[in-house]
Amino acid sequence: MKKLRVMHVIIGNGFGGLENVMLDLVRQGDRERFEYFILCLSTPDVIRDKLEASGATVLDLGYGEGFHPGLALAIRKVINEHGIDVVHSHDYKPFFYTTLGCLGKRGLAKVYTEHSSILSMSRKHQHIGRLFARFTDAMVMVSRHLQQYWADPVGLPAERSLVIHNGIDVRLFDHPEDGETLKREFGLEGKLVIGTALRLNEQKGLQYLVAAAPAVKERFPDARFLVIGEGPLRDDLATRTRTLGVDDVFLFPGYRSDVSRILPAFDIYVLPSLWEGLPLGMIEAMLAKLPIVATTVGGVPEVLVDRDTALLVPPADSEALGEALCHLADSADLRRIMGERGRGHALAEYSLQKMVTTYETLYHDILAAK
Structure with a gap:
């Protein structure tokens, strides 16, 4: 059976809870069913060794701070070149550029996990986030508080998102x-x-x-x-x-x-x-x-x-x-x-296996529906 290709998209210029969750999804994932890629929008620093040790194919685009009109097309090019089946972005900046890069790609499962970045976003960016949620197959929140925040004030109805708590090994x-x-x-x-x-x-x-x-x-x-x-x-x-x-x-x-x-x-x-x-x-x-x-x-x-x-x-x-x-x-x-x-x-x-299994089931369900 052909393995599904899952690509996680992160900023990649630091290490914290977000990066740890993403790495756990890769390290503990079912290698019989999934092949993993990690795409960094910037150039990885302290996290590079951990990324490479995860067993995933690590890619980076080398973009810095600020707005980069060409970044969405660069992400789309990576998706096409590597035959990605599931693109999973983490936090607002990867979500923004990945959503733009995936517009019109019908056979691709698009997953977003909100770790906390929306809490520091301006009203303009919150409005963009609500709009981009329409083009995303699954809006995942790591807490009920974040789900409620996306509902009010951001304006994404709670039934259009789901909560998957972070897990630990x-x-x-x-x-x-x-x-x-x-x-x-x-x-x-x-x-x-x-x-x-x-x-x-x-x-x-x-x-x-x-x-x-x-x-x-x-x-x-x-x-x-x-x-x-x-x-x-x-x-x-x-x-x-x-x-x-x-x-x-x-x-x-x-x-x-x-x-x-x-x-x-x-x-x-x-x-x-x-x-x-x-x-x-x-x-x-x-x-x-x-x-x-x-x-x-x-x-x-x-x-x-x-x-x-x-x-x-x-x-x-x-x-x-x-x-x-x-x-x-x-x-x-x-x-x-x-x-x-x-x-x-x-x-x-908060077991790690519960988190990993829930995400893997989500990937399969989205692709089956497509």
């Missing part, structure tokens, strides 16, 4: 390394580690974590903040920590490809985001039995139960964030109980 968390040994890698032996792993950009609200740090430092002098990741705000965040006198309790070790391995070094996981879809790092933290402090944005309250598996606070509220962190820092028993509850919930609801 739980095997990565079955045999954790010793937390104190991992802390030693960062020079944090014996410290209370408040950690996070994310892109250092505006969306993640890290400036509010920095602003919350003085209150935490005053009450818990042995607390340390370990911020894993890279992004455009790294220098700004470092400056903020110096200004507030907390640069001695913050570590910015940069990008790590082994986040699942080093999560046991954390005592508390913090997610201070200003907007989200369904953050993958949050589910990984749950599987690692970490108590979580997170903001009530996007799909976060769909996953975390306040005062059961996490402490939830309003976004952009440094005082509330600091209070929640101190509350967990003050009780090892509470941290343990919340962590165990969180892992149980994540195991039941």
Whole structure:
């Protein structure tokens, strides 16, 4: 039987939850039925090695920021040259150009997954997104919050989209390394580690974590903040920590490809985001039995139960964030109980195989209907 050719379209100039989900779809997909391609609109940077190790055919178009009229035709050319059966775009920019490039291609299954980009789009771009949904076979949302946002204010009726939650390979968390040994890698032996792993950009609200740090430092002098990741705000965040006198309790070790391995070094996981879809790092933290402090944005309250598996606070509220962190820092028993509850919930609801099977069934159903 001829394998179906599935091509994922991403921007490709960074690594975060979106890229992780896409790679899991490729790595865990049924190679007996599918052949995978990954098309990057830009030139891959830190993600190139991961893309190539996935076993997919990796292609890149080398386009940078800004509007590129020729990009849609370049995508169409790739689809034609490689005989693609399913084109699956991730987030707004790939969706925009892929939709234009696929206009008039009747035998092609067109799938879009919204991870969170629509939340930061202008009204003009939202209007374009609603229009382009007409030319897409499946509009997939990673959370019910995103589905509702596309319905109002964007204007796409909820029945024209479906929700597929992100999943995690739980095997990565079955045999954790010793937390104190991992802390030693960062020079944090014996410290209370408040950690996070994310892109250092505006969306993640890290400036509010920095602003919350003085209150935490005053009450818990042995607390340390370990911020894993890279992004455009790294220098700004470092400056903020110096200004507030907390640069001695913050570590910015940069990008790590082994986040699942080093999560046991954390005592508390913090997610201070200003907007989200369904953050993958949050589910990984749950599987690692970490108590979580997170903001009530996007799909976060769909996953975390306040005062059961996490402490939830309003976004952009440094005082509330600091209070929640101190509350967990003050009780090892509470941290343990919340962590165990969180892992149980994540195991039941967010398995990787469930996500992969749902997408593969969707691909087949669309092509069968055509």
